[in-house]
Amino acid sequence: MTxxxxxxxxxxxxxxxxxxxxxxxxxxRRILAFNLLGGGVFLLFGxxxxxxxxxxxGSDPVPQAMVITGIVVAFSATALAISxxxxxxxxxxxxxxxxx
Amino acid sequence: xxxxxxxxxxLLVLAVMLPATGAVxxxxxxxxxxxxIAFGLWPLGLAVAVAVAWTVWAAGAPLxxxxxxWAPPLGLMLRADGPSALMLLVAAIVIGAAGLxxxxxxxxxxxxxESRAAVVFWTLLMALWSALNxxxxxxxxxxxxxxxxxxxxxxxxxxxxxxxxKTLQAALxxxxxxxxxxxxxxxxxxxxxxxxxxxxxVLLSGRAGPEPAAILACALMIAGLAAxxxxxxxxxxxxxxxxxxxxxxxxVLSGLVVKASFFLIVRLWFDVMPGLSTAAAxxxxxxxxxxxxxAGSVMALRQARLKLMIAYSTVAxxxxxxxxxxxxxxxxxxxxxxxxAWSGGWLQLASHALAKAAMFLAAGLIAEAAGHxxxxxxxxxxxxxxxxxxxxxxxxxxxxxxxxxxGFAAKWLLLSAAxxxxxxxxAVVMILGGLLAAFYLFPVIGRAYADGTAAFARPRDARSRxxxxxxxxxxxxxxxxxxxxxxxxxxxxxxxxxxxxxxx
Numbered sequence: 121m122t123x124x125x126x127x128x129x130x131x132x133x134x135x136x137x138x139x140x141x142x143x144x145x146x147x148x149r150r151i152l153a154f155n156l157l158g159g160g161v162f163l164l165f166g167x168x169x170x171x172x173x174x175x176x177x178g179s180d181p182v183p184q185a186m187v188i189t190g191i192v193v194a195f196s197a198t199a200l201a202i203s204x205x206x207x208x209x210x211x212x213x214x215x216x217x218x219x220x
Numbered sequence: 221x222x223x224x225x226x227x228x229x230x231l232l233v234l235a236v237m238l239p240a241t242g243a244v245x246x247x248x249x250x251x252x253x254x255x256x257i258a259f260g261l262w263p264l265g266l267a268v269a270v271a272v273a274w275t276v277w278a279a280g281a282p283l284x285x286x287x288x289x290w291a292p293p294l295g296l297m298l299r300a301d302g303p304s305a306l307m308l309l310v311a312a313i314v315i316g317a318a319g320l321x322x323x324x325x326x327x328x329x330x331x332x333x334e335s336r337a338a339v340v341f342w343t344l345l346m347a348l349w350s351a352l353n354x355x356x357x358x359x360x361x362x363x364x365x366x367x368x369x370x371x372x373x374x375x376x377x378x379x380x381x382x383x384x385x386k387t388l389q390a391a392l393x394x395x396x397x398x399x400x401x402x403x404x405x406x407x408x409x410x411x412x413x414x415x416x417x418x419x420x421x422v423l424l425s426g427r428a429g430p431e432p433a434a435i436l437a438c439a440l441m442i443a444g445l446a447a448x449x450x451x452x453x454x455x456x457x458x459x460x461x462x463x464x465x466x467x468x469x470x471x472v473l474s475g476l477v478v479k480a481s482f483f484l485i486v487r488l489w490f491d492v493m494p495g496l497s498t499a500a501a502x503x504x505x506x507x508x509x510x511x512x513x514x515a516g517s518v519m520a521l522r523q524a525r526l527k528l529m530i531a532y533s534t535v536a537x538x539x540x541x542x543x544x545x546x547x548x549x550x551x552x553x554x555x556x557x558x559x560x561a562w563s564g565g566w567l568q569l570a571s572h573a574l575a576k577a578a579m580f581l582a583a584g585l586i587a588e589a590a591g592h593x594x595x596x597x598x599x600x601x602x603x604x605x606x607x608x609x610x611x612x613x614x615x616x617x618x619x620x621x622x623x624x625x626x627g628f629a630a631k632w633l634l635l636s637a638a639x640x641x642x643x644x645x646x647a648v649v650m651i652l653g654g655l656l657a658a659f660y661l662f663p664v665i666g667r668a669y670a671d672g673t674a675a676f677a678r679p680r681d682a683r684s685r686x687x688x689x690x691x692x693x694x695x696x697x698x699x700x701x702x703x704x705x706x707x708x709x710x711x712x713x714x715x716x717x718x719x720x721x722x723x724x
Binding site: 134137138141147150154157158161164165167168171172182183186189190193196197200201204205207208211212 | 362365366369372373376377380383384385388389391392395396399400402403406407409410411413414417
């Protein structure tokens with residue numbers, strides 16, 4: 121039962137994230153939407169880990185290992201995206217000053 | 221040293237780790253070392269790629285290596301079959317050419333010991349090479365996800381190496397598409413793991429059936445990978461990103477990076493889920509490929525700038541790759557590797573990688589000579605950089621599909637497969653695509669050889685770069701001859717060596 125709730129939450133997060141990525145035009149909002157989408161996928165991994173648990177273990181460790189990797193990747197992706205946005209902002213301002 | 225004691229599978233580890241070590245070393249050592257490390261590693265990496273291809277071909281079976289000695293489903297497997305070996309070879313050649321070109325292009329200004337762009341370029345080039353090899357050799361879908369992300373993260377900074385607002389915007393757009401693609405891929409792996417308890421490609425191919433979870437997972441993964449491959453209509457990010465990068469980066473991005481995600485689509489379609497494909501799905505992918513050929517070619521025709529035209533031509537040429545899917549639909553699993561469409565698709569991948577890399581590098585020299593890349597201002601540029609224009613022409617032969625180029629052989633094989641299976645409509649699209657390619661390329665070539673009044677300056681260090689570009693273009697133009705002597709490398713599939721592939 122709990123797993124179904126978590127699974128549905130994951131699906132809802134994936135849906136919201138995907139919607140945001142398609143609809144939003146601002147880079148920062150898109151990055152946030154990507155993080156929501158990623159969060160939904162990670163939650164799904166958690167559900168799968170719990171469902172695949174062997175007798176005596178709380179959960180299957182393999183999907184958990186994947187989630188850790190996935191979170192690191194999503195974090196690096198966010199950092200890269202944010203640094204691009206910051207750089208874009210700085211470059212844009214630099215151009216304005218140059219022309220003024 | 222007893223040669224028999226050495227596991228040939230270690231070659232696969234070397235293929236991934238050599239460039240990765242180089243990238244880390246380039247970060248650790250002073251910047252001026254980055255280029256030297258890349259040049260020291262390149263012959264070794266090329267030798268590893270040749271050795272892998274040779275071993276796979278000589279044994280007639282895939283090479284494999286269980287990382288850490290752990291066999292799947294617990295451990296990760298590196299595997300090399302015929303197409304992986306082809307990918308390794310093509311990657312080594314294109315990366316070497318781009319590196320040789322960049323050595324002159326990114327040389328620091330007199331007085332400076334190192335330029336920031338050069339250090340970043342060399343480090344990312346090695347990281348990208350490692351990720352490409354990991355994609356070609358990965359045997360586990362999650363491992364492949366990590367490889368794909370490494371590839372994206374090393375490709376995106378290459379797009380904005382110039383640092384202008386325009387290239388930063390292109391990089392950001394590329395990143396958004398790539399991230400959506402990889403998250404969809406990751407969602408698919410989660411579903412597959414939940415349904416079958418393994419992500420090993422060979423194990424999955426034995427277990428996956430036409431259940432809803434598997435179909436949904438594969439649909440998500442293929443959609444995600446298609447966004448990364450820039451399959452029409454998800455190609456919007458490609459032209460600004462590939463056209464805005466420095467020439468050496470464009471060559472690698474257009475020639476290799478988009479091919480990696482295509483490679484994974486083929487892996488999924490033919491290795492993981494051979495039983496899942498339906499006629500509707502195969503025809504949908506074929507229709508998107510056909511749309512890419514037509515839309516990409518028409519857009520290329522309308523471009524006023526040389527580099528944008530070449531980037532749109534990449535969109536079109538990627539379309540041919542996807543025609544493999546409907547052309548191989550219904551072919552029994554055991555006969556796929558012997559089919560003309562199979563060799564045609566892989567040959568198109570290899571010849572487009574060489575031809576497009578050559579074309580972007582040639583365009584870089586042409587733009588440097590002219591000071592701009594507006595097509596209507598290139599009259600007579602052939603006098604300033606004659607060898608670059610010759611290379612551009614030879615690469616164009618391959619894109620249009622004229623003999624004896626690799627593009628001709630690839631399109632001929634795909635055409636014959638379309639005729640043999642009675643799917644003539646794909647043949648019509650391919651012929652139209654070739655005609656349109658001629659329409660957008662020949663005017664450029666004509667202008668370059670025409671008499672012009674504009675003054676063009678010969679770029680510095682042009683001779684060495686022109687030689688590299690010409691070598692690539694000649695390779696692309698002669699690749700079609702490889703059909704005369706089919707070595708059978710491409711027929712060695714993952715499935716053909718199940719017993720030897722480390723499956724318990």
